[in-house]
Amino acid sequence: MLVERGSDIGPGITCEGLSRIFGTGAARIDALAPTDLQLDGGRTTAFVGPSGCGKSTLLRLIAGLDPPSAGRVRIGAETPLEMRRRAGLSVAFQDAALLPWRSVRGNIALARKLARMTPDPAKVDDLIATVGLAGFEDRRPADLSGGMRQRAAIARCLATDPQLLLLDEPFGAVDELTRARLNQELPALWQARGVTAVMITHSISEAVRIADRVVVLSPRPARVVADIAVPLPHPREKGPALDALIEEVGAALARHAPAPPPARIAS
Amino acid sequence: MKRNALTRRGFLATGAGGVLATSLGLHPALAAGTVNLQLSWLHSVQFGGSYIAKSKGYWSDQGLDVSLTPGGPNAPVEPPVVSGTALVGISAADYTAAAVAQGAPFKIIAVAMQKNPFAIASLPANPVREPKDLEGKKIGMALANTPVLKALCTLNDVNFDAIEVVPTQYDAAPLVAGQVDCLLCWATDLPVAMTMKGLDPVTMLMADFGYAVQSQTYIATEDSLANSRKELVELLRGEIRGWADYHKDTDAAAELTVKMFPDAGLDLETQKLQAKRQVPLMFSDVTDEHGFGWFTDESIAENIKTLALLDKPVTADLWDRSILEEIHAG
Amino acid sequence: MILSPARWRRPRTDWLRSIATALVALIAWEALARALAGTYLIAGPLEIASYLSDHAGLILRATGWTALAAAGGYVIGNLTAIALAAVAILIPGAARLISSLALIVFCLPLVATGPILRVLWGPGLGPQVTLAALAVYFTTFLPLQVGLRAAPPNWFDLVRSYGRGGWTALVEVRAMAALPYLIAGLQIAAPAAFLGALVGEFTGAERGMGVLTIRAMRSLDVAGTWSLATIAAAVSMLAHAGIGWLWRRLDDAPPPLILASLPDARTDRRWATRLNLILVVLVVIALWWLSMEFAGLNRFFAKRPDDIWAFLVTASGAADHRTTLFAALGQTLSLALPGYALGLALGLGLAIALLMLPALARAIMPLAVALRAIPIVITAPLVVVAMGRGATGTITITAVMTFFPTFIACYQGLKRTPAALIDLFESYAATRWERLTLVQFPAMLPAFFSAARMAVPAAILATTTAEWLATGHGIGGLMALTASTSDYGMLWSSVVLLALVAVAAYAAIERIERAVLRRYGAEQLVR
Known part of the structure; x- marks a missing residue:
């Protein structure tokens, strides 16, 4: 159905000494400690870590939306900018970033327009159905719930057949039931085609269920504290193997969790 | 009932924000014995005689407290006089005629400028010395004054259509900058300003060419003439004494004006020149004989004729000399 | 929605750039003045500086008096605006009225209200203060109306969930949510108050900058005229900047500029609209009548509604009156409309151009914000001097009056496009043109329309003021003329007609705004 470039394998990602610092002096915030990373092409990597640790910063650096303070990013042999210029990557933003004055269909079609691709209404409608928004094609974002907006944003991401998908908490606002379904169905859309995907999530089970590799980040400044392979075939069903991995990721996160504040609850 | 109450509250609240708030309970009441003289323009030596009367006590001697209220570009004289805020206003025969036509019960009770100060100012290189010279010229003036120019043309057999009217602000700059050939203005202000700047303007006084409209006229309502005669007599008596002093020493009047109104931005030398220039408009054989402010039946007849040309027909009823006569009798 | 850009304190280099721009402008000004020396049209900065030092005391006193009146009117006008907005919130039924x-x-x-205020107040600062208050209350009231509703609905649900009512919501939620909007209004109001006070002085003031301005223009005192204009501009700019500074001390977020009109929940109920219209007309007539009667104003100059009805409809010369009036109105509109449209187009165009050239924008913006503050009465004669007394001059003045607020609102609107949407476009490496047309322009529309609405009264004011002070044409000229001929029936008819035209134009823009925003800004309409 949507498989078009199944034969190519998406590009790998290389981060060399990548770091990001915001502000100077007293206001200085180290968002990302110098990091070396090698992400394999055609694979899905999930980053998990405590909130505010710098996961989104890492994603924006990979997309080239923010300049790194040091180090560099290569996507295959290209820079992020070159990649973006030829519409090789798509980003699903945390807050959906839909244009309020465009319908669901219009928002998804916009991605193809921006990527200088020919309009493909059939594909757009297909994607809308896949993310479960059939019947809402002509609605404005204001008419949708938070979860529906995120699904529309994911459909938009996929509309340009990117080789690299960058997903920032893509299912954060989606309800539990739909989320479980999307976790099953959506990754198949890109994984079968060999798309490289980088996903940020705070849900350990989601990470383990979707990704081929889970990278655990420490509290700010983000450092890689664990790198766990998920050598399970898709689709992944609940079972002891999955549970063990979930436990392993959870333990890694807990080891590096920030110290809880002293309990001050009286009585 | 509830709906009603809401509306009323809204009504009152809105009123508080609007004009109503400013008007509620704001009847400008004057203390007994105090009267307002509404001037027709900003303070300047144009009203020098009044300042002398004020500072030398010509009114307070009679037990009258006169307050001199300045005018301005958005301060017509007639409303405060009609509403009684001012006992007397400084107007002009044509303005008064128009107001009377609109139902204002005014009388002209004295005339400061026997001769109308309207003039055509031009530069010596391209002068307008008589009405005929206007033909083929560009004249800068307020469009509102078109009837004035038309009347001058009619009185002097000048072809009005041969004059190009350029609407301008009341400002000498267009003439100096060469945008127009001449200006319709008062002989006592723009030409004075130009002279002070070292230019030497040619001034053709329209009154010398048959334009007979008394200016700086003192107007009062019929009601005041009937019920406030005492104050009117005292006010004009003070004015006459003040202007007599002015006639004797215009420089002193200019100095007094500048001293009295330090915030008016007046230039002493300009005021001195203006004070001199308005003497021939205000004083004549008639005033030498009858005193300042007097007007003759002949002058009334000429005014009726010119006002008719201005499309402001009036009768001799517009004038009332009884106050002046009472002063002279006493 | 209010969106704050990440950085709002400008780095120092931008200030340096602004200073450099200002210097270049000053030098160009001086050069122009020297080139035109002897024509009595323009005074250069040096001449102005020497005039100011020669007349320091006089100018200082005059500025003090005008500023005093302006400050009084500013306080009264803004308090009135706050009270009106609060009442409109607490009594929803009365909001529209x-x-x-x-x-x-x-x-x-202003031409019409001035003389009446002078009669009401007598000598003193009364008319100046009142006109200043009248000049400011609306520009504060309007953003406040929006701001008081600019809180998320669940905040009100929170208040309600504790069993508290509208008053608590007003104090705890609405007041705080409205604060940035109030500041935006207060900032615009500062130069407007100064303008009101200046015009108030035309009604026969003893002292002040308005008095000096008239005097200077009449005595060929070019240095004086330009010095006064400079001071008026400087005072207005300082007041404008001062309030901005105060706000930055209080809060890091800039005042919002997206001022959408109130969404009207009952637009489909046509009878409600009609009822409101009838109610407004009745209340206006009643207020008009009552205020005249209360103040005991003479019918000679303070006409009542029935006088105007007679003047325009039943009196013997009514047809002639109508002809004169509508001819003058036609003349005015034939200049006001092109000027208004030109101002909107230029404002929008420059905003877009500067968005594309950010370096230039950083240098020009502070100047533009400052220039917006210069009062019309001061600019009108200067523009006429520069552009001539024909249609061009009047159109230019109207365009200038419309241009500045539109430009600033559009530019800020363009800059306030949500960062996430910009990121989205970045992620496809979209061109600047795509970003402009597909995101920034639609995101700017609410700001553009709010500016276009607010500019309606401003444009009419500008045209009639130019006609009044400079050309003598049109309805502005007619109103000036009626005062000298005591034709107060005509004056009041002009007032009624102008107010009707302004209100109708405002409503028309609002209609277009709703239609466009229904398409392009459903989410941006402030609730």
Whole structure:
């Protein structure tokens, strides 16, 4: 159905000494400690870590939306900018970033327009159905719930057949039931085609269920504290193997969790 | 009932924000014995005689407290006089005629400028010395004054259509900058300003060419003439004494004006020149004989004729000399 | 929605750039003045500086008096605006009536209100203070109306969930949510108050900058005229900047500029609209009548509604009166409309151009914000001097008056496109043109329309002021003329007609705005 470039394998990602610092002096915030990373092409990597640790910063650096303070990013042999210029990557933003004055269909079609691709209404409608928004094609974002907006944003991401998908908490606002379904169905859309995907999530089970590799980040400044392979075939069903991995990721996160504040609850 | 109450509250609240708030309970009441003289323009030596009367006590001697209220570009004289805020206003025969036509019960009770100060100012290189010279010229003036120019043309057999009217602000700059050939203005202000700047303007006084409209006229309502005669007599008596002093020493009047109104931005030398220039408009054989402010039946007849040309027909009823006569009798 | 850009304190280099721009402008000005020396049209900065030092005391006193009146009017006008907005919130049924009346009163021409205020107040600062208050209340009231509703609905649900009512919501939620909007209004109001006070002085003031301005223009005192204009501009700019500074001390977020009109929940109920219209007309007539009677104003100059009805409809010369009036109105509109459209187009165009050239924008913006503050009475004669006394001059003045607020609103609107949407476009490496046309322009529309609406009374004011002070044409000239011929029936008819035109134009823009924003800004309409 949507498989078009199944034969190519998406590009790998290389981060060399990548770091990001915001502000100077007293206001200085180290968002990302110098990091070396090698992400394999055609694979899905999930980053998990405590909130505010710098996961989104890492994603924006990979997309080239923010300049790194040091180090560099290569996507295959290209820079992020070159990649973006030829519409090789798509980003699903945390807050959906839909244009309020465009319908669901219009928002998804916009991605193809921006990527200088020919309009493909059939594909757009297909994607809308896949993310479960059939019947809402002509609605404005204001008419949708938070979860529906995120699904529309994911459909938009996929509309340009990117080789690299960058997903920032893509299912954060989606309800539990739909989320479980999307976790099953959506990754198949890109994984079968060999798309490289980088996903940020705070849900350990989601990470383990979707990704081929889970990278655990420490509290700010983000450092890689664990790198766990998920050598399970898709689709992944609940079972002891999955549970063990979930436990392993959870333990890694807990080891590096920030110290809880002293309990001050009286009585 | 509830709906009603809401509306009323809204009504009152809105009123508080609007004009109503400013008007509620704001009847400008004057203390007994105090009267307002509404001037027709900003303070300047144009009203020098009044300042002398004020500072030398010509009114307070009679037990009258006169307050001199300045005018301005958005301060017509007639409303405060009609509403009684001012006992007397400084107007002009044509303005008064128009107001009377609109139902204002005014009388002209004295005339400061026997001769109308309207003039055509031009530069010596391209002068307008008589009405005929206007033909083929560009004249800068307020469009509102078109009837004035038309009347001058009619009185002097000048072809009005041969004059190009350029609407301008009341400002000498267009003439100096060469945008127009001449200006319709008062002989006592723009030409004075130009002279002070070292230019030497040619001034053709329209009154010398048959334009007979008394200016700086003192107007009062019929009601005041009937019920406030005492104050009117005292006010004009003070004015006459003040202007007599002015006639004797215009420089002193200019100095007094500048001293009295330090915030008016007046230039002493300009005021001195203006004070001199308005003497021939205000004083004549008639005033030498009858005193300042007097007007003759002949002058009334000429005014009726010119006002008719201005499309402001009036009768001799517009004038009332009884106050002046009472002063002279006493 | 209010979106704060990441950085709002400008780095120092931008200030340096602004200073450099200002210096270049000063030098060009001086050069132009020297080139035109002897024509008595322009005074250069050096001449102005020497004039100011020679007349320091006089100018200082005059500025003090005008600023005093302006400050009084500013306080009264803004307090009135706050009270009106609060009442409109607490009594929802009265909101529309209050807004309509507020707009009508704001549209009353200064030429007409001045003399009446002088009669009411007598000598002193009364008319200046009142006109200053009238000049400011609407520009504060309007953003406040929006701001008081600019809180998320669940905040009100929170208040309600504790069993508290509208008053608590007003104090705890609405007041705080409205604060940035109030500041935006207060900032615009500062130069407007100064303008009101200046015009108030034309009604026969003893002292002040208005008095000096008239004097200087009449005595060929070019240095004086330009010095006064400079001071008036400087005072207005300082007041404008001062309030901005105060706000930055209080809060890091800039005042919002996206001022969408109130969404009207009942647009489909046509009878409600009609009922409101009838109510407004009745209330206006009643207020008009009652205020005249209360103040005991003489019918000779203070006409009542029935006088105007007679003047325009039943009196013997009524047809002639109508002809004169509509001819003058036609003349005015034939200049006001092109000027208004030109101002909008230029404002929008420059905003877009500067968005594309950010370096230039950083240098020009502070100047543009400052220039917006210069009062019309001061600019009108200067523009006429530069552009001539024909249609061009009047159109230019109207365009200038419309241009500055539109430009600033559009530029800020363009800059306030949500960062996430910009990121989205970045992620496809979209061109600047795509970003402009597909995101920034639609995101700017609410700001553009709010500016276009607010500019309606301003444009009419500008045209009639130019006609009044400079050309003598049109309805502005007619109103000036009626004062000298005591034709107060004509004056009041002009006032009624102008107010009607202004209100109708405002409503028309609002209609277009709703239609466009329904398409392009459903989410951006402030609730």
